[in-house]
Every structure is written in C-alpha cells, then in structure tokens.
Amino acid sequence: MNFHILTLFPEMIEQGLNTSITGRAISNGLLSIEAVNIRDYAFNKHQSVDDYPYGGGAGMLMQAEPVYLAYEAVRKKIAERKPETGSDDEPVKEKKLRVVYLSPQGDVFSQGMAEELAKEEDLVLLCGHYEGIDERVLEEIVTDYVSIGDYVLTGGELPAMVMVDAISRLVPGVLHNNVSAEFESFQDNLLEYPQYSRPEEWHGKKVPPVLMSGHHANIEKWRREQSILRTYERRPDLLEKSNLTEKEKKWLKDQIND
Known part of the structure; x- marks a missing residue:
C-alpha cells in the first residue's frame, strides 16, 4: 500500500513512521510512505505557502495553488506507475484518488474506516496548518474529511500518522502474526x-x-x-x-x- 502525505513538515512524518512496525514494513516493501513537501510547490523564492484570509480574522491560511500542485504531482506519478490496459478506442479512465483531509470537521476515524481505507492501493493524506486551507482547493481534490477526535491540534501531521499506523497494520504481511489484527x-x-x-x-x-x-x-x-x-x-x-x-x-x- 502506498501513502502520500502532503505536508509542510515532511521530516516530522519521516521520523515518526520510519520506525517500529511501519519502518519494518517499509523496509520489506509492504508499505510505501512518501512525505510530499507542499513548500516545494510554492511560487515565490521564500517558499511561502500562506497568506491572510479574505474578510479578516486571526492567523494565516494555506493557499490553494501550492496544495493543488503538490496533489497533481502525486496524481501524475501514480498515473505513470499504472500502465493503461484499455484499447485505443476505449482508454482506461483514471481512477479518482482517495484524498483525506485531516480536519476536526470530518467524520471521526474508526476501525471500520481503517479497514475500508486499507483496501486502497494509494491513499493521499492532506495535512493542514495555520488556520486551515483555502476552501477552493479542498472542493477540488478532497474526497474524505476525517477527524481523530473532538479537539484541535496545530496541524494534520499527528492525525495522519495515527491513520497510517492504524491502516498499515491491516495490510497483509505488516504484522508478524497476521491474525493478531483480527482479534484486537x-x-x-x-x-x-x-x-x-x-x-x-x-x-x-x-x-x-x-x-x-x-x-x-x-x-x-x-x-x-x-x-x-x-x-x-x-x-x-x-x-x-x-x-x-x-x-x-x-x-x-x-x-x-x-
């Protein structure tokens, strides 16, 4: 299974998930975890990805374009990895990616949700920061809004890691004892x-x-x-x-x- 995590802090994701069970699964080729730095897609020399929100208010808002470009880079990479098998007359339609935005406004994450998402070959997790993300890009790319609880964190990185951990242990071969996840x-x-x-x-x-x-x-x-x-x-x-x-x-x- 392949996780693609769009974040402003890729080192936080890499340090948190390249250890223990998930780290071993990555080494064994059972999981792939890509931390995509949204700042790499900023359109200014300072790699700034935030700005003041229209209408005023406290804090800064992540802009739509860098988030969208980061998502597009992931989408294109996945499309190139999967060869088309349709005929010239009927080309294979690209499957829409599951893109999860970690937000306290989302459905509360559960074991049932983990089991459903574990069936995906590729899963994109979008981590917000500051006061959130421009609504327009969320409408454009997000398929699922997920919360890990009724409280507010400084960003989506910790919730993303929680989800990756819970989903990963359901991927065949990740746990030494494949039946252990079944009885927990x-x-x-x-x-x-x-x-x-x-x-x-x-x-x-x-x-x-x-x-x-x-x-x-x-x-x-x-x-x-x-x-x-x-x-x-x-x-x-x-x-x-x-x-x-x-x-x-x-x-x-x-x-x-x-």
Missing part, C-alpha cells in the same frame, strides 16, 4: 479481552486458571465473555453495534445484576 479491540465492536503473561502470580494477583487449562474452547468462551464485559464497563456505546447472541445478552445481564 473493536472487532465486532468489542474491546479486547484482558491478557496475561509470566509470572503466574504477580503482586498477589494470579492468572485466571482457565487460561492455563489448555482447553481451547473454554479459553475462547472466557475471552469472548471478558470482551463483552469490558466493553460494557468502558465503552457501553459500542455494545449497541455489536452482534451479541441472546445467550450472551443474558450472561451479561446476569453479570450486571450480581
């Missing part, structure tokens, strides 16, 4: 069950006996029940979207009433 938090809208490692007893707290029983069916049942209970205690809003059986609903009700 938010699968079936349930939080992950509690986990334990050695030693068997720590600070007077023992590992639940079922986990050492070797009975896989009982272990899976216990894990499922713990996921349900933990979700009820910490994120009850998610339970409304989870697919609990009638038996599981009764079990949870019994736990609550105990």
Whole structure:
C-alpha cells in the first residue's frame, strides 16, 4: 500500500513512521510512505505557502495553488506507475484518488474506516496548518474529511500518522502474526479481552486458571465473555453495534445484576 502525505513538515512524518512496525514494513516493501513537501510547490523564492484570509480574522491560511500542485504531482506519478490496459478506442479512465483531509470537521476515524481505507492501493493524506486551507482547493481534490477526535491540534501531521499506523497494520504481511489484527479491540465492536503473561502470580494477583487449562474452547468462551464485559464497563456505546447472541445478552445481564 502506498501513502502520500502532503505536508509542510515532511521530516516530522519521516521520523515518526520510519520506525517500529511501519519502518519494518517499509523496509520489506509492504508499505510505501512518501512525505510530499507542499513548500516545494510554492511560487515565490521564500517558499511561502500562506497568506491572510479574505474578510479578516486571526492567523494565516494555506493557499490553494501550492496544495493543488503538490496533489497533481502525486496524481501524475501514480498515473505513470499504472500502465493503461484499455484499447485505443476505449482508454482506461483514471481512477479518482482517495484524498483525506485531516480536519476536526470530518467524520471521526474508526476501525471500520481503517479497514475500508486499507483496501486502497494509494491513499493521499492532506495535512493542514495555520488556520486551515483555502476552501477552493479542498472542493477540488478532497474526497474524505476525517477527524481523530473532538479537539484541535496545530496541524494534520499527528492525525495522519495515527491513520497510517492504524491502516498499515491491516495490510497483509505488516504484522508478524497476521491474525493478531483480527482479534484486537473493536472487532465486532468489542474491546479486547484482558491478557496475561509470566509470572503466574504477580503482586498477589494470579492468572485466571482457565487460561492455563489448555482447553481451547473454554479459553475462547472466557475471552469472548471478558470482551463483552469490558466493553460494557468502558465503552457501553459500542455494545449497541455489536452482534451479541441472546445467550450472551443474558450472561451479561446476569453479570450486571450480581
């Protein structure tokens, strides 16, 4: 999968993503992360990409043209990489790129959204800064507006890195254990069950006996029940979207009433 991140601070992206799991995936050719410096497409010798907003107001606004030229450079590079396979009479229509603008005004990022975006071969992430970006270029190129939470940051770089991390782990081969992403938090809208490692007893707290029983069916049942209970205690809003059986609903009700 190929990520193309349009930013004023490419070094921030490169330093943040060229380590750990994403860094290893890049080295292994499973991911490509390109940090595109929007300043390279400025049309003045000082590489300035911002100006005062019309109508007044505090702060500066990123101008439309440098952002658009950076996007166009990425679009053309992707188009050149993908050979056309249509006939002369019916040329292949260029697929519209998914361009995500990181903004507190967007839909809140979720595991479901990560799973959807992980299906893309190329994904463009647009990082704003200052007081935002000229609306005209957003209307021209952006397909998705995404927020990572109801708060304001100084720029879109950190949210972009959050999205890349969440999406990347869903790309086949990125995780050493390909099934691990399948059983983590938010699968079936349930939080992950509690986990334990050695030693068997720590600070007077023992590992639940079922986990050492070797009975896989009982272990899976216990894990499922713990996921349900933990979700009820910490994120009850998610339970409304989870697919609990009638038996599981009764079990949870019994736990609550105990």
